[in-house]
Amino acid sequence: MTATAGPASMLNQTLQDIYQTIFDLNVTVNEQPEGNPAEVARCTIQEIADPARVMDARRLGALQPTRLSASRAFINTMIRDGWTIEQDYLELDPHGNGRARYTVNTPQGRITFLGWLNQPVAGNRTGRIVGTSWDMIGSLVDGIATDEQVEVTGREIHKLYEGRAPEGTLVWFRSNQSLRIFQHVRESLAAGRQPDAAAIKKVGYLMRNTGLDGNGTFGTTSFQAIPAGHPLSTSYFAQMLAAYLMRELSVDVVEELARIDNPRGAVRLSRETRSVIGVGNGSALGLVMFVYNRPRLIHAYLAAYVEALEHVLSEPIDAGDPRYETLERLLDRAISYRSLENTKYRVFTGGKEHAADLRRIRTVVRAARRGELHREQGETSLAAAHRTIRDRVSPDAEASFNTILLEIIPEYCDRLVRERLVFDETLMLDPATPVSSVLKALDARFQWALQLPLNDEERRDRVWYQSRAAEEPRSGPRHEVTDAHEVVPNYPVKTRELRAELLVRPADEPIGVLLAARPDLEYITRLVLSLATSPYAVPHADPHDSDFVPAWLIRLMNSFVHGLDRTEDYLNRNILGLIFEGAPFRDELAGADPSGWWWSYRSVNPASTGAVPSTPPAPARAARSESPIKIAPRETPLVAPRSPEGERLTLRHREVRLISGRAMQALRVPEGSWHGARDFFVSALMADPAVAHAFGALLARSLDSEGNAGPWIAPVVTRADSEVMIDGGGQSLLVLGHVLVNVLGAAATTAGITARISHVDPDRALPGLLLALNQYGVDGEVVSEGEGAIVLVVRRPMAADEVAARYHAALDRFIRDGVDLPAQAWWDVYYPSHAGMYPDTDISRQHTGTIKDVYKPGQRLTSQFDPEEVLTFEAPDDRDESAYFLGAASSAS
16 A cells, blocks of 8 residues: 555656657666776676565565665654644543544644554454454544544444445554553553563564555545645555554553552553563565555665665765764664564574674674775775675675665655655556567566476466455465465466567557457556566566465565564464564654664563563363464355445545456456456446446346356457457456457557447446546547447547546546445445455465464365474464463453
């Protein structure tokens, strides 16, 4: 989820201009410069920037939080701009039920945090998104929340997926307590003493984030609609503010409950104890799907990182420069942090090894400070230091050194955050693009995919899909979920298929002709063209390989993008970490050091009274390998309930794309083609909102009670000199429109051509076809429309930009204002769209999370794991023993 500067800012430039820029480049990233000393130094830096090195999946997983990471950049912004946070109210009963409200004051305006708190219960309590038991659920509202916004939020937020956020809502979120530690802190404070800080530090949090949803979901504001200059316009800032206030709330709640327990004798947390509290966060396979489906976001963060590294390594820092003192001080701090932290790393470099490598780096830095390090001609001292340690230490330690290097150019990095982390994620494909241009882009940017060594075919059986239970992301062997719809692009296979097709086509043939014959290659073609100038967009790995390690890309998002630390990995596919560990609290923001809080080891002592977290004895019947909490995911029904007559809602751009994409999969639009069908529906909805009724009716008549649909058939296209004949095979224009856009966009001429479309049900999508063509500067006119037959004239006018402007204006309006619809019209699309996701089965439940919360000894186990491996490993939830605390407490009562 990310903010953007508005789609028209990029799209108004013609695609041909973009392609010309791409292919006029005479020097690629991998070419080595020759000549003067400056170029020699540049050669050294380019090795660091080489996409083949940067995008290696293991190296991506080794990247550490930096000044560009969301949580650190957010804290820097709060400190720099003088944000303040006020608690408006916190009302609780002795069981922890109640509500809270905070106001965030920024130079650009105010933001409201609303929270509803509940007594912890065991039923369906989990960090996975299939959970339905939350100790806190809340909302971030732009501006000062009105009484109506508070009332509507309180009514709707508990419905979550079926709820609708009021206008102005930025994020919905939820969290659970770390029960054992939370209870210990409450009891200690009520008794008038400080809790065991060492025990708190081991867990790291009082509350754990279990979901942050925004960017159009549930009717929240599309982040693209957040205007430039807004305090939360930067990528992930809205989510970071919500997480930061979860941390504030967790401390405020535990102190208030202690006061309720003992109004006269309770004490507050000391600053020392409070400093070890962060926010817990668990992530799994959904982040891998995110990485592969949000390539422009990935490129934006990595390109900014590489640019910052190039800048700092080009800085003429001579021996004795005071900035070396900063580097050494931060290295000292990082060594101490890594040496003494207790996180268990499994597929990543352990803390002790990490610290040892950092000591080697520190030795090299000291040699550079003294001017004793060998330098190549034209090489700066820092570039020489980096060259010396590169590939001699672990990737994790090298990344930590990079993090520290960026701290000596803080203003440069902060400018990159403001300028580069507000970006457009649109992927464009003009059907008129010549085959030769596509081939050139493919060969220039995707050689890694074309040349990637692949596993045996039977070992490339991993499928990435979503469950009908809370839309949970899952991944497992294809033979265990044979009908699951793939949601991760298959770069190695599809690029090879595309190249084979391109090589047998005329060089000047429009790509839309090929895509009419091979609709399944539409999305990979879109990616190839849109990412031609984005070398850091896609990890160089095969996620469909059964030996692929998801944790690498999960930690890329968690650590590098979000800024989490102490990221503990489980079973190669689940990571639990901390946000804002050591960050200043709201009463410490004024005058805080933006570089002083992270990787700062805080020595804490156990409680001097001998008090330790009090966990009731676990019931004897509960085996340690089995959690007393039972997870029972609930599938979303495929038939919509009836809404009250006259009820309306406002749809947001991103939620329409998400839901219509699933619906197109349910209607069996092929992998690689359903993305185009999704985008066509968005165009159709912008052109005529009544198309939502037609889409719901199409789903109702196409899906049986189990959610199965008949086959999708590609339209048959016949071309003559000035005519195109298209036979839709009796299908809806809603599922064929994207193919027709490619056909007509490729065939359109200045003089115009006639298109005769037969055996197709318009389903109110004809205005959407014309609008979708407009985005490529193609104008269309309906000559006639009869029973199953449509005649159009399409042309590319000289003033193509004016035609394209119609589409961009409609898109901007949709992103800014949404689309108003009768509620029933949307729910009739939303509910059946879940047929595009896989049913919740015992084996499917094991395809995400830690599986320990759903697997029972003797049950069939997914072939991804050995039973002993599952039963003996320590699950993330064991970190705070929430499950066993609740189970024991329930038994005792």
